[in-house]
Amino acid sequence: MASIGHIAVGMALGRAYSPDPKVARRAAVALTLVSLWPDVDAVGFALGVGYGESLGHRGATHSLLVALAVGLAGYVVAERRGLPAMRTAVFVAVVAMSHALLDTMTYGGGLGCALFWPLSDARFWSPVRFIPIAPIGMRLLSARGLWVMARELVIFLPFWAYALWPRRKPASA
Structure with missing residues (x-):
């Protein structure tokens, strides 16, 4: 993926995290970073880690068990900051x-x-496989890469709309 969808999911869930716009914006930033972190494994390419190895691309950092551990870390951070820890986790x-x-x-x-x-x-x-794989690195800016990004933007449009649509202001009494 070109990360457009990952970002959209992080932003949408950030908005859903809290009805308070200020808290939701902070949550959107934090959850967007969480949505992208598994691709830190791409650094392995520069370090000579093979694609199919445990620490290679889409390896350990893409594990559901590791994601649960990341959720546990979110619990600890939230608890220390006085946020709703279980909800955050x-x-x-x-x-x-x-x-x-x-x-x-x-x-x-x-x-x-x-x-x-x-x-x-x-x-x-x-x-079910309907998201085109994105070229890695600078090839993302090729014609194919731009097509993939456009397609991903369309696929995740509902998430973008929810994340960015202005909130209704409460009716004054």
Whole structure:
């Protein structure tokens, strides 16, 4: 994916996190970062980590078990900051899991996602695959990369609309 969908999910769930616009904006920023963090594994390309290795692209960082651990970290951070810890943990875990699950819905290349790492290095695809895989690096700016980004924008338009649509102002009494 070109990350447009991941960002849209993070922003939409950030808005859903709280009816308070200020809290929702902060949550949207934090959850957007969580939605992108699994792709930190792309650094492995520069370090010589093979695509299909446990720490390779769509490996350990795309594990549902790791996403639960990220949710637990969200719980700890929220508790220390006086935020609703369980609510935060659930939102963080769902956003982290969404990254891997959305990546399993891509087509056009790759090896799938190691959803159950460290229990298994097996890679999985969704039976439903409708999101085109994005070129990596500067190739994202190629004609194909731009087509992928446009397609992803259309696919995730409902998330973008919800995330960015102005909130109704409460009726004055």
